[in-house]
Amino acid sequence: MSPPALEQPPNPLRRATIPHLPALDGLRGLAVLGVLLFHDGRLDGGYLGVDLFFVLSGYLIHSLLLAEWAKAGTIDLKAFWVRRARRLFPALLALLPVVAAYAQKLAKPEELDRIRKDGLATLAYVANWRAIFSGRSYWDMFQVPSPLEHTWSLAIEEQFYVVWPLLAFGVLYLSRGSRRVMLAVSLGLAVISGAVMVWLGNRTDTSRAYMGTDTRGVAILLGASLACLMAERGTSKNKQVVRALDGLGLLAAIGLAWAWVKLDGQNPLLYRGGFFGTELCVLVLIVCAAHGEQSLVARALAFRPVAWVGLVSYGLYLWHWPIYVVLRPERIGLSGLGLSALRYTATFAVALISYHFLEQPIRKRGAPFGRPAVMLSSSVALCIGALLVGTQSRRVMQIGLQLLPWPETVPPGTVKILIVGDSVAQALGERMKAVQTGTGAFVIERGTPDCSIMEGTLPARSLTNVPHDGGDCDARWGSDVDELHPDATLVVLGGGYFARVEVEGRWQHICEPGWDAAYAKELGGKLAMLADKGGRVYVARVPYPVGGWQKPALNAQVDCFNTLIEKAAQGEPRIHLLDLAAHLCPGGQCALMSEGEPIRPDGMHFGGPGAKEIARWVIEQVKEPRR
Numbered sequence: 001m002s003p004p005a006l007e008q009p010p011n012p013l014r015r016a017t018i019p020h021l022p023a024l025d026g027l028r029g030l031a032v033l034g035v036l037l038f039h040d041g042r043l044d045g046g047y048l049g050v051d052l053f054f055v056l057s058g059y060l061i062h063s064l065l066l067a068e069w070a071k072a073g074t075i076d077l078k079a080f081w082v083r084r085a086r087r088l089f090p091a092l093l094a095l096l097p098v099v100a101a102y103a104q105k106l107a108k109p110e111e112l113d114r115i116r117k118d119g120l121a122t123l124a125y126v127a128n129w130r131a132i133f134s135g136r137s138y139w140d141m142f143q144v145p146s147p148l149e150h151t152w153s154l155a156i157e158e159q160f161y162v163v164w165p166l167l168a169f170g171v172l173y174l175s176r177g178s179r180r181v182m183l184a185v186s187l188g189l190a191v192i193s194g195a196v197m198v199w200l201g202n203r204t205d206t207s208r209a210y211m212g213t214d215t216r217g218v219a220i221l222l223g224a225s226l227a228c229l230m231a232e233r234g235t236s237k238n239k240q241v242v243r244a245l246d247g248l249g250l251l252a253a254i255g256l257a258w259a260w261v262k263l264d265g266q267n268p269l270l271y272r273g274g275f276f277g278t279e280l281c282v283l284v285l286i287v288c289a290a291h292g293e294q295s296l297v298a299r300a301l302a303f304r305p306v307a308w309v310g311l312v313s314y315g316l317y318l319w320h321w322p323i324y325v326v327l328r329p330e331r332i333g334l335s336g337l338g339l340s341a342l343r344y345t346a347t348f349a350v351a352l353i354s355y356h357f358l359e360q361p362i363r364k365r366g367a368p369f370g371r372p373a374v375m376l377s378s379s380v381a382l383c384i385g386a387l388l389v390g391t392q393s394r395r396v397m398q399i400g401l402q403l404l405p406w407p408e409t410v411p412p413g414t415v416k417i418l419i420v421g422d423s424v425a426q427a428l429g430e431r432m433k434a435v436q437t438g439t440g441a442f443v444i445e446r447g448t449p450d451c452s453i454m455e456g457t458l459p460a461r462s463l464t465n466v467p468h469d470g471g472d473c474d475a476r477w478g479s480d481v482d483e484l485h486p487d488a489t490l491v492v493l494g495g496g497y498f499a500r501v502e503v504e505g506r507w508q509h510i511c512e513p514g515w516d517a518a519y520a521k522e523l524g525g526k527l528a529m530l531a532d533k534g535g536r537v538y539v540a541r542v543p544y545p546v547g548g549w550q551k552p553a554l555n556a557q558v559d560c561f562n563t564l565i566e567k568a569a570q571g572e573p574r575i576h577l578l579d580l581a582a583h584l585c586p587g588g589q590c591a592l593m594s595e596g597e598p599i600r601p602d603g604m605h606f607g608g609p610g611a612k613e614i615a616r617w618v619i620e621q622v623k624e625p626r627r
Contacts, residue, residue, distance in 0.1 A: 018060070018063045018064060018067055019292075021289050021290065021292060021298070021302075022301075022302035022304075022307045023288070023289030023292070023295075023297075023298040023299070023301035023302045023307075024056065024060070024286070024289050024301075024310070025302070025306075025307035025308075025310035025311055026289075026300075026301035026302050026303060026306045026307045026310055027052060027056055027282075027285060027286070027289065027301055027310065028053070028056065028309075028310030028311075028313040029305075029306040029307055029308070029309035029310035029311075029313060030049070030052070030301075030306060030310075031049035031050070031052040031053050031056070031310075031313065032049060032053075032309060032310070032313040032316045032317050033046075033049070033306075033309060034046035034047075034048060034049030034052075034260055035047065035049040035050060035150075035317060035320070036316065036320050036344065036347065039150075039320065039321055039324055040324065040340050040343060040344075041547060041550075042340065043260060043261070044260075044261065044262070044263070044264050044265075045259050045260035045261055045262060045263045045264070045265075046260060047265050048256070048259055048260055048263070048278055049260075050153045051216075051219050051275060051278055051279060051282070052256075052278075052282050053153070053157070053317075054153075054156070054157070054216060054219035054220045054223070055219045055220070055222055055223040055279050055282040055283065055286070056223060056282070056286065057157055057160070057220060057223065058160070058219065058220035058221060058222065058223025058224040058225075058226075058227070059223035059224065059226050059227050059230075059286055060223075060227075061160070061161065061164065061165075061224070062164070062168065062186075062223065062224035062227035062228070063227040063230070063231065064080075065080075065164075065165060065168050065169075066168075066179065066182070066227060066228070066231045067231075069172050069177055070177075070231070073177070074169075075165060075168065075169045075172070077165055077166065077169065080161075080165050081161070081162070081165075084158075084161045085376070086362055086363045087314075087359070087363055088154075088158065088314070089376065089379075090358050090359055090362045090363075091314065091315055091318050091319075091354050091358060091359055092122070092123075092154075092318065093379045093380070093382075093383055094354065094358060095318055095319065095322065096119055096122065096123060096383040096386065096387060097382065097383060097386040098322065099115065099119060099147050099148060099322060099387070099390075100119070100383075100386035100387045100389065100390030100391065101386075101390060102115075102147055102322070102325075102326060102390075103115045103116070103387075103390040103391045104389070104390040104391075106326065106331070107391075111146070112391040112392070113391070114146055115146060115147065115148070115387075115390075115391050116387055116388065116390075116391035117130065117134075118130065118146050118147075118148040118149070118151075119148060119383075119387040119391075120384070120387065121148075121151075121155075122148050122151040122154075122155070123380065123383055123384065123387075125154065125155045125158035125159060126155055126159075127148065127151040127152045127154070127155040128152035128153070128155045128156055128211040128212065128213060129155070129213070131149075131152055131207070131211055132207065132208055132211055132212065145321075145324075145325045145328075146325075147321065147322040147325045147326070148321075148322070149321060150317070150320075150321040152211050154317075154318070155213075156211075156213050156216055156217075156220075157220075159213050160213075160217070160220050164220075164224070167185075168182065168224075171185050179228050179231055179232045180228075180232070182228050183225055183228035183229065183232070186221050186222075186224045186225040186228060187221075187225050189217070189221050190217075190218050190221035190222050190225060193214060193215060193216075193217040193218035193221060194218040194276060196209075196212075196214050196215050197209050197212075197215035197216075197218060197271060197275065198271055198272065198273075200212070200215060200271075201215075201268075201270070201271020201272070202268075202271065206270075206271060209271055210265075218275070218276070218279070219275070219279050222279050222280075222283060223282075223283070223286075226283050226286060226287070230287070230290060235290050235291050235294075236291070237294070239294075242291055242294045242295055245284075245287060245288050245291065245295065245297075246288060246295055246296045246297050248284050248288075249284055249285055249287075249288035249295070249297035250297065251284075252280075252281035252282075252284035252285050253281070253285065253297070255277070255278075255281045256278055256281040256282070256285075259274070259277070259278050259281075264551070264553070285297065285301065288301075289301055311355070312348075312351045312352060312355045314359070315350070315351035315352075315354040315355050315359065316347060316348070316351045318351075318354075319347055319350045319351055319354065320343075320347040320351075323343060323346050323347050323350065324343055324347075327339065327342055327343050327346065328601070328602060329547065329598055329601040329602055329603075331601075333597060333598070333601065333608060335547065335592065335598045335601065336592075410442050413440070414440060414441065414442050415440060415441045415442070415487045415488065415622075415623045416441075416442050416444070416484070416485070416486045416487045416488075417432070417441050417442065417443045417444070417486060417487070417488050417489075417490060417619065417622055417623070418443075418444050418446060418480060418481065418484055418486035418488070418489045418490070419432065419443065419444070419445050419446065419447065419489075419490045419492060420446050420447060420448075420473075420474070420476075420477050420480060420489065420490070420491055420492075421447050421448075421473060421490075421491050421492035421493045421494070422447060422448060422449065422450070422451050422452075422470070422473055422492070422493055422494060422495050422496065423447060423448075423449035423450065423451075423470075423494070423495065423605060424447075424492050424493070424494025424495055424542075424604060424605055424606070425445070425447035425490075425491070425492035425493070425494065426445060426447030426448070426449060427447075427605035427606045427607055427611075428492055428494075428606045428611070428614075428615065428618065429443060429444075429445025429446075429447055430445060430607075431606050431607070431611040431612065431614070431615035432445070432615045432618060432619055433445060434612070434615070435612050435615045435616050435619070436619065439616065439619050439620070439623065440623060441619045441622075441623045443619070444484060444486070446476065446480050447492070448470040448471070448473050448475075448476075449470050450470040451470035451471055451472060451473035452472070452473060452496065452499040452501075453472065453473045453474045453493065453496065453519070453522050453523060453526060454499060454501050454518065454519065454522060455471050455472035455473070455475075456471075456472045456475065457518070457522055458501050458502055458503060458518055459501070459502040460499050460500065460501050460502075473493065474526045477489075477526060477529070477530060478529060478530075478533065481530060481533045481534075481535070482533065485534070485535070486535050487535055487536065488535055488536040488537075488538060488622045488623070489530050489535055489536070489537050489538070490538045490539075490540065490578065490618070490622050491526075491527065491530070491537070491538065491539040491540065492540045492580075493523075493539075493540075493542070493565075494540075494542050494604060494605075495604065496519070496542070496561060497510045497542070497557045497558060497560065497561040501514075501515050501518060501519070503515060503518055509557075510557050510560050510561055511556065511557060511560040516560065516564055519564055520564045520567055520568055523539075523564065523565070523568040524567075524568040527539060527568055527569065527572070527575050528572065528575075531572065531574035531575055536574070536576065536622075536625060537574060537575045537576065538575075538576045538577070538578045538621075538622050539565055539568065539569055539575060539576075539577060539578065540565075540577075540578040540579075540580040540581075541562045541565055541566070541577060541578070541579050541580055541581040541582070542558055542561055542562055542565070542580065542581055543558075543580055543581045543584040543585045543590055544558050544581070544585050544588065544590050545558070545600075545603045545604045546590050546592060546600060546603045546604075547600075547602065547603030549603040549604060550603070555588075558581075562581060565577070578618065578621055578622065580614075580618070583614075583617060584599070584614060593610060594609075594610045594611070594612070594613045594614065595609055595610060595612065595613065596610075597609040597610030598610045599611050599613075599614060
């Protein structure tokens with residue numbers, strides 16, 4: 001093997017190629033559009049676009065390797081890796097300093113450590129294992145977003161690009177270029193990978209099965225297996241065969257569309273053959289695409305706008321999620337179609353700039369300045385430095401009324417309201433403080449973000465499947481009441497139903513008997529303690545989340561949670577229900593806007609001008625004694 005120098009593009013006379021098929025660009029385009037819609041909360045099964053990418057990558061990369069072996073009797077591994085680096089590194093190295101700037105200017109202090117570690121893992125292409133070992137659940141990405149959450153799939157692909165050419169070279173060398181042996185190895189490894197996915201997918205938390213290289217390898221290996229078959233047999237020119245393939249292709253497209261619309265990412269069916277079924281559909285579509293103009297399905301997939309999206313799919317995938325995180329509804333005050341339009345426009349604009357002025361020039365002509373190896377190492381060092389500087393801890397100055405006792409200037413007769421609970425209590429309390437003037441009430445907010453009342457009683461896990469950063473929500477409730485002597489205390493636990501709790505040696509979710517009994521006991525005891533200390537006690541029924549969080553399964557959890565709240569307050573005259581759920585979501589349909597602004601910009605937390613009306617309503621409900 002004698003690879004070309006890094007300074008020069010690979011010699012086209014020595015590099016094997018495969019025909020360019022617009023239909024495959026169309027498949028890429030559909031894949032990335034599915035992911036964009038999924039992350040925008042508009043297509044439940046759009047995450048399957050990543051699986052389509054995996055199958056297609058396995059097919060294309062292995063086709064190139066087989067073509068090179070057939071032409072030269074060897075595989076130029078160094079040249080292959082140089083081409084992959086030119087294709088993937090430039091845009092990634094441009095993204096990471098932008099993420100560092102986001103961390104410095106916009107991220108919350110508690111996000112910085114995670115962004116730094118995510119950035120370094122992304123740079124090393126091990127983001128999927130970083131997520132797995134940190135205990136994070138992929139399906140919580142909407143609730144606790146990291147701008148690099150999506151890079152787990154890029155890590156799996158890069159790991160494949162490193163390992164698979166070595167393995168393919170070894171198999172082809174030992175078998176003297178036998179594609180049948182190569183096919184047997186590919187299929188054998190795919191079966192093993194699929195079996196591991198089924199085994200791990202039966203667990204309560206499916207993130208290990210979803211993000212593991214060993215489990216998701218089945219999609220890539222099936223694509224590689226198809227490449228072996230296509231190289232062995234080629235494409236058919238028989239019109240009847242092509243029409244039969246078109247019929248199968250139409251059925252595959254319908255099956256894939258059904259899965260993209262219906263299969264929620266945590267559906268157990270996925271890990272009992274669902275992924276395998278969608279991957280078979282993709283394989284059929286690739287076979288149709290390989291027949292080019294002969295195939296009606298291929299012509300449909302080659303529809304020019306969709307194929308054009310496929311050409312810029314890497315940039316679209318790489319940039320879309322950081323842009324979505326920056327353009328969050330609570331930050332910019334937009335929601336619905338307006339927010340989606342802004343996100344899509346920004347994503348396509350950045351991806352096009354990246355494609356035309358960064359990715360393609362470097363891919364075709366190499367590094368613009370100096371030696372590529374020096375440029376690469378310098379760029380990596382710059383990214384690491386930017387991440388370390390951008391994610392330096394910032395001191396949080398917590399100066400405000402909530403840390404002080406009631407001011408002496410509070411007029412006589414003013415009702416003193418203390419609000420405690422989690423981050424939803426914190427957000428609502430801030431809105432109540434903003435509108436308290438003229439209401440005859442004075443509000444102090446003592447909410448604790450990312451907490452659970454079960455901490456300290458039973459082992460609990462947060463949204464990201466790790467111990468809560470905020471610890472125990474109710475740790476200070478008693479001392480807060482002793483210090484402040486409020487006339488009324490309002491308890492809001494808007495995200496209480498998210499936490500997992502270990503009960504009797506097993507991790508349980510809400511709506512399971514052990515979880516429900518443990519939570520009701522803990523909440524009931526804490527409410528009684530507040531009532532014993534004096535003053536009226538209110539506990540809020542939780543409204544359904546909206547926006548990207550709006551799912552039937554989540555609504556069912558909220559119903560279970562509200563039932564627990566009702567039981568905890570039942571039979572105790574000193575504890576009153578504040579029916580925030582019924583007021584905000586009459587008949588189960590939640591109001592989204594107030595005074596032309598979103599009430600809960602991120603779907604859960606009250607914020608901005610849209611939350612003023614609900615904050616005034618809460619003050620009025622809590623201010624007056626219940627009869």
